[in-house]
Amino acid sequence: MEDVLQKLRSADERTSPPRAFDLEATVRRGQARLRRRRFVQASVGVAAVVGAVAGAFVVTPLSGGSGELTAAGDPSPEDALSLLAEPAGIDDELPAMLGEQVSQQGLVASTARVVTETEDTKFWAAVNLRGEICFVAYTKHPYNRSATGCAEVAAFLDDGLAIPAGPSPRWGDALLVPDGYELSAGQAADRTLVTPNLAVPRDE
Structure with missing residues (x-):
């Protein structure tokens, strides 16, 4: 205890x-x-x-538009010429005989779109590998004449793109122009708009 x-x-x-x-x-x-x-x-x-x-x-x-992200905000060929954004059709195909010109200019054949077709001449717009807008004209048989030219989008927006077209050199130059373009006094002096994007020499 x-x-x-x-x-x-x-x-x-x-x-x-x-x-x-x-x-x-x-x-x-x-x-x-x-x-x-x-x-x-x-x-x-x-x-x-x-x-x-x-x-x-x-x-x-x-999240901005693509146009805002391009260098210096340059417009695309489709911005300048909306028909280039339209779906391609069978009539838009370039003739096989223009293969050499297509190759020389670097045209992307799948971008070709018909601008219009007159009685003897067919006109196309296209884009080449450099991203330029190109203008193609082909005058059918019996003349079988063709012409192709390309220009940077900025230059095209300012002045359009002219190439010799038609049955003979004397026919003059056809002029491809961007959407909403107004011909200058000099351009309108000897040409007339046959579509919103194409001016051709006036008939003498």
Whole structure:
């Protein structure tokens, strides 16, 4: 029994008395934790805003139209001449006898579209491997004359594209023009528009 009492006394000596509850210290610690939590939340919010702004900076240029992304905003051949964007048909095929001219000018045959066809001459617009607009004319039998020319889109928009066409050299130059083009006084002096995109020499 004496041993049990001795052990109890020893345990009581090792046990420290409970500390008094400090309300003010507890409140201060709670406020400090709250401030840290608010700082972390604010930091996350700022990071989210920066991320959103960065995303807009990257995505906005990609979401723009293609025209905005081309060098110096240059228009495409289809922008200058909308018939080039029309679906291809059987009548749009270039004659096999024009193969050499097609090769020399680098024409992409699948881009050829008929502009119009007169009694003796057929006219096409096309695009070559350099992205230029090309103008092709073929005068049928018995003349079997042909002519081809190409121009950069910017030059075509300014002046159109003229090539010799018709039954004889004396017939003059046909002029392919972009959508909405108005002939200058000099161009209109000896040509007449037969379609919105083609002016041919006036009949003498």
